[in-house]
Amino acid sequence: HLFCLFYNKKVEWNQISIICQQIQEYYTRILLPQYPQYDSCITINEHDLRSFWPAKAPVPSVYPKDTIRELGLTLGNENKAVVFQCLEHIQNYLIPLKSLHHLSGIRLYHEISNLYIEYISQYRLEEKLAMQIGLYKLFNLSQFDSWEDLIEYYRQLTSITLALSHAENHNQKEQILTKINAYIEKNLHRNLTLNEIANSVNYNSSYISRYFKQMTGQTIFQHITQIRIEKAKEYLDTGNDSIQKIAENLGFDNVQYFSLVFKKHTGMSPKNYRLRKMETNIFS
Secondary structure (H helix, E strand, O other): OOEEEEEOOOOOHHHHHHHHHHHHHHHHHHHHHHOOOOOEEEEEOHHHHHHHOOOOOOOOOOOOHHHHHHHHHHHHOOOHHHHHHHHHHHHHHHHHHOOOOOHHHHHHHHHHHHHHHHHHHHOOOHHHHHOOOOHHHHOOHHHOOOHHHHHHHHHHHHHHHHHHHHHHHHHHHHHHHHHHHHHHHHOOOOOOOHHHHHHHOOOOHHHHHHHHHHHHOOOHHHHHHHHHHHHHHHHHHHOOOOHHHHHHHOOOOOHHHHHHHHHHHHOOOHHHHHHHHHHHHHHO
């Protein structure tokens, strides 16, 4: 069974594969059912193939520069849900491009990869990440078979990176908290200020104020007062220093103010606290 088809129009080199595909469709669906057992030579034209033209790819939307900027900001804020929304928007831009050789897609790939590289470098996560996901894919687009594969890689990288940076941030915050507490303990005898405490850990006072409240549920000065009261109890329980001396050692301006604060927190004056403790020891 011989069937020769001739196309009556000049075809550019870059269109040959498309026209061949259309002719194959035309032959299979139109000619073969009509001439199943006959040898034939038929000439076909552009009009014959019109219904077999591939659908036009949708025109890509505007280059998502605003989404890229938002992606950078939300990475910094460790907002995984919003990062995923940004990646979804970027995927909607990339999919219509189809080819991984499209220049707009390549440009977008490099811009997004650079955001991740900067974030990873900022938190020094290279070694930890390398144990869980291939960072070389941030440098080589040919590692992906499609734009969908690329976006899925970014999603996985986001999940791992944000989990690691969250743990790293927590460790750093715990270290700052330890340093603040050590500085307070060492300087309880003085009238401590917020600026002084913030300077001891090389941060500004407004950040330290917010950070300390977030980590402990107390303001710094509530915390300082709590430590002073606990220390005062210890001195009253075990030492022989006068109440005035204890007040001075714990940074209170005068004994009256010390007594007022102590009673507010314990329900009794320093003197009565000491007497009750002595009575308890006598009868125990």
